Amino acid sequence: MKNVFVLIFSVFITTILIPVLLIQRCSVIEPKIEKQQIVESNKVVHVYMHETGEIKTLDLEEYIKGVVAGEMPAAFEMEALKAQAVAARSYAVSRMRAYGKNGHPSHPGAELCDSVHCQVWLSKERLRELKSKNWMKNYWPKIEKAVEETKGLIMTYDNKPVDQPLFHSTSGGRTENSEDVFAAWVPYLRSVESPYEQEAPHLTDQQDISIATFVSKIKKKYPDCNINASNIKSSLKILERSDGGRILKMQVGNKILTGREIRELLGLRSANFKVAIYGEKMRFTTNGYGHGVGMSQWGANGMAKKGYTFDEILKHYYVGVEISKMK
Incomplete structure (x- = not known):
């Protein structure tokens, strides 16, 4: 009878308990994504082109690719590019929610524009003019991957999309509290250490x-x-x-x-x-280089080289945020 009990217990351990534990361990390495779907979006953005005065209607994810290409060196680590993609998407969604189809007062009919007044956005045509053929061959697919692997992810604070996911080139070792630079106190824009910026050209x-x-x-x-x-x-x-x-x-x-x-x-x-x-x-x-509030891009790249994932990077630079899935 004792042998039968041992046999049954062994089967339970090998077929049920161990697989469950393994599944739980594997899940730890995945980015923590909030199950609640925070915001509904038609996933189409309207972008004002400063040079021509036209308004382009773009798929949200395609727009994010152009922002990542315009705002961060494509040679950066993949996890840094992913962090930039989520920050850019968070900003775009906040503008969509705030201004809708009526657009921003500075450019009626468009929630966003293609300059630093919003986020720098570059079309593929413009990138072909500015970059080499090798850049388009080697780096554009990398940007596409970073955006596609974070598709629909945004930062939220207190179950609401963040509306100021600010970023800059290089903090100089520590980021700034928002109120020390822009007057307004923002709970997730707190001063934090940024220790991995040694490779930044303008440290x-x-x-x-x-x-x-x-x-x-x-x-x-x-x-x-x-x-x-x-x-x-x-x-x-x-x-x-x-x-x-x-x-x-x-x-x-x-x-x-x-x-x-x-x-x-x-x-x-x-x-x-x-x-x-x-x-x-x-x-x-x-x-340092830039206003110093929010994510340091060179700091993010340094963290990525140290093995940090995009969600860990974002949660370091934006205090108290969660990564949530759009509807």
Whole structure:
């Protein structure tokens, strides 16, 4: 009787319990996708073309392919491209929900446009003009794969599609809180570490400008600023930096300016900078490239090289989000 019991128990272990455990283990490596289908979409977008003034009606997934091609180097790792695809789709869906067929006030009839005002979108025809034949042969299929393997996936927060899936080139080691750059507090746009950006071409940069040019630019925008070439060394002082290192407040003469204002005025790569004066010149040393909020693209590529999946990348840079399936 004992042998019969052992035999029955062995059959149970090998035919039922072990397969169940294996299935459970295998499921762990898959991206966590929310079962609830969050948003319904007709999966067609209307895109305003700035150069021609026309409005194109595009399949959503085809539109996302053009955005990934326009916004991220195709030589990046597949998981980084997938992360970019989901971020781009999330933005597109948020615009579709917000503006519908009436379109955005800046381009009536189209929820989106093809420039940086929305997301850069490039058609295949335009890519053939800009890229080599080898690029179309080697990289376009890679972009198609990244989009197709994330088809219908968007980021959600509190069961609602995120409406500000911001991204930038390089954070410089840490991203920014949204309110430190754009004034509005957004729960998923929190400052996080971005440690894998070593290969970014503009992780650090330098830009020299003459003191005369700096004073001229400041005085042109702020005529009542009392800065001049003779008092410039005593007139510049960094007062406050953000968690990510970007300048929040900087004294310039009798004015208190933000690093973002200085960056835009001088065309610097980042508002995270140091300034030194050498004779008649000023040297701005910047850290990072872009506004610094949301996903660092070079950081995402670095994470992908370390073995992180696209959903892990997104959940790192967008705090508290889930990856959800569209209807």
